[in-house]
Amino acid sequence: MAISPDWAAVAPTLVLVATAFVLFAYDSIDPDSSNNPVLAGIAFVGALAAMGVSAVYLVAGVGDPAVELYGGQLVVDGMALFFQFIFTSVTALVALASYDYLQDIDHQAEFYSLLLLAAVGMSLMASAGSLAVGFVALELASLPSYALVAFLKRNRGSVEAGMKYFLIGALSSSVLVYGISLVYAVSGSLLLGDVADAVTGTGLPGVLGVGVLMVLGGFAFKTASVPFHFWAPEAYEGAPAPVSAFLSSASKAAGFALAFRVMVVAFPIEGVVGAIDWVLAVQILAVVTMTLGNFAAATQENVKRMLAYSSVGHAGYVLIGLAALTGTGDAEIVLGSGMLHLLVYGFMNTGAFLFIALAEYWGVGRTFEDYNGLAKRAPLACVAMTVFMFSLAGLPVGGGFVSKYYLFAGAVNAGVWWLALVGAVNSALSLFYYSRVVKAMWIEEPASGVDVSSYPSTLYAAVIAAAVATVVLLPALGLFSGIAFDAAAVFF
């Protein structure tokens, strides 16, 4: 369905921008406001509205055929809308949860407007039609994220995490932009379609190869994949837990949104294989990322760090979505499975980090032992956390089972069965560390000195909502799969 006027196609992004400006305006009129319900409410309603718009567009087929704006600089297609749905739902959950988490902290208007601006950046990353827009959007998503990580500015851990995140982010941004400049040198264009035409059979394969590798490196940072993954445990551990949820779910998905589009559209593998076989490179990255993430997660004593490494491991699974584009099998299933896994991950991982936020709110410590016996005090929240953990491990209590099945089956279908095998073995081993949380909560005897008398209502609601979405996605992912595969099919 075509939409008119054309610019209405970017409505999800516009709603996010408008919400951010409303928050700015509110803050300018009443700079010392402590009216938190209004601030959190604006952010939540804005994100929810953007989510609703993207969902309606997705179902109505606004992105089919793709709407191109500003001469192809912005592209709104099924994939862009699909990812915008992921970002906005994560943003809504995080805004909801932050109300309770940030109760006694100043500068709340800044927090929510930074959150919304980062979401705008992600939303643009998903519909970037050129390398330049992609880079600017990535910076727009990154800069507020640095500030958000360091938001608890009297907390050493938070500030340190922000610093590390910023330094590595700046480094990888420069790698990315240098890579883009090399690609531009070869192709003479920044528009993804034009790049694709120019790089096919180029006379400068060496320059192009280095350029593509560096671009890939920039994406590895945003998606927390090897070799630029080491910021993730630091940043996720130090950041306020809702921000960790936001970064590890939405920001990772944004990185993949951009990576999927750029790699598939600008560097079609049959065209650039003479310069660089990036599918092979991604295959290696995928195997290393999931294995390293899983093994590092298994050795952690701190739950938040365990989740951070598990997030690295999941980046490895999603990389299969690029690594299995071997030319055999159904490419749209491979790419679509990556998108579906990010959708499920958006709920189950956000939920898991928000549960940590809940635990921090209650003053529960950070290690597995500190979670001992929590189920006796807060059974409902612990049921939700159990759902997240088992779904992350790929047991069929949540959508994670189906999306992993899609990914691995897609890989086998594409002839890279060994990739699926590594993924399946990693997935089976991951049950070990995920079940440690479950074991601590339900089986161990309670530790003393934790007071779970207060029930932060919005934080609780966000955790439960994420759990319900995770469970519902087990049977309902079939409804989304058609949308995702259709959205991915456009590229092949």
Place this chain on the structure above:
Amino acid sequence: MMMELLVGLCLLGAFVVFVLPDEWSPKAAFGISLVPLAVSLYMYAIFDGAGNALLDGDVAFETQYAWLTLGRYDVSWHMGLDGISMPLVVLATLLTSLAILASWTPITERQSQFYGLMLFMEAALVGVFGALDFLMWFVFWEAVLVPMYFLIGIWGGARRKYAAIKFFVYTNIASIVMFIGFFGLVFGLGDSISSLDLPAIAQALRADQLGGLGLLSAGQVATLAFVAMFLGFAVKVPIVPFHTWLPDAHVEAPTPASVMLAGVLLKMGTYALLRFNFTMLPEQAAALAVPIATLGVISIIYGALLALAQSDLKRIVAYSSVSSMGYVTLGLVAYTLYGVGGATFQMVSHGLISGLLFACVGVIYNTTHTRTIGDMSGLADRMPVTVGAFVAGAFGYMGLPLMAGFAAEFFVFVGSFGADFPGAPLFTAVAMFGIVIVAGYLLWSMQQTLFGPFRSETDYEVAPAAVHDVVPLLVLIVFIVALGTFPYDLAFDMIIDATEPVLGTGDVTALLGGEP
């Protein structure tokens, strides 16, 4: 709609019980569990299936709705029962109700969570036996692990954490191995199937549609897949040498969970062996008959010898399960009408008998607080009904005529004696010797604990068990005797009708295994 009703009722009941206050949940859970039991008995009464569900039989209560599509593979919610799965569904619902009743005394903490998990497990078990689509089946198969992990981990004995994680990881790795093996078959079938529907896959495999995969020929794919699936299921059964998780899980699990574990969960392994390995790949089953039969006989003898060496009553019953499940393996690999039918009958029979024995051990432990044989004797004086039930269960195990165990073992032996693979009579003869050992250790342990002058090493007052403790025992005895008295009418006719197509259309006397 009956299958959906059954699974839905169990799930709904699980949620209701989970949120109820602890003091109401035992009675509520028992009351709720009677509903699926009644539904399954009603389904048994009106059962009109014929033939094998996987081999183009007439499936009872069949429903199918589309769920997912992946490339060319459709996945659907496909449920239905045939003569193999119908008795097992009744077994699952019956044992769940009785296990809930048997939990009233021993489970005193976090009751609503306990009973909620029991009902959740019931839903998953019914799903395992009813699912006719691979992915659906796998979802239920894995979902059974979750409640059992908690049941062992939270309400278990002293080493419960170790036992729970060992059970969980061990069986989960087995699932992955099986999953990979099965998908080898799916990809080997190539374009000849368009869904993960088990009947479609089974029929394609039996029609020799399997192609090679990469460097492997069709025969190699089939053999490797057979071995992978066999390993995956052997852990669940368990077949020696994959049994090491079982004693830990059984000994640490609370008694009602042991009843479910021995009574129903182990049957998942043999049920899957029958459905997948022996129905889908008959040629490989025949080619590998001797090694499998060897493992089966080793399980029978070694399990019995291990039981002989134990002094803990629960360990004795746990190891004797390994031995009894060996008969199922032997019957399956015999591949004769009485062999496969008898193996299925033995699943049901062993479910009832081992459930009874575990429940008896639980009732004894509730009052004496010990399970060590040397710590007590002469219990018959103090708790006559429980002891009577224990004796009945033990004789069921030993194969006393007119009890289910006799019929089951007789069918298996008849079937395996006339089996086609080399040395079948010898295997059968050695397996029969297992019964002698069973009789030995059961009689010895009963003599030590149940009879003679009363003595107890613990300080607890040994009194007759409460009525709600002995009701499950008596109900189980009724079922065991009924099945032993009318094996054909109650189950075996139904089972044979469903297992016969598995054997193909061969020579009838060969199918019968020599005996008419």
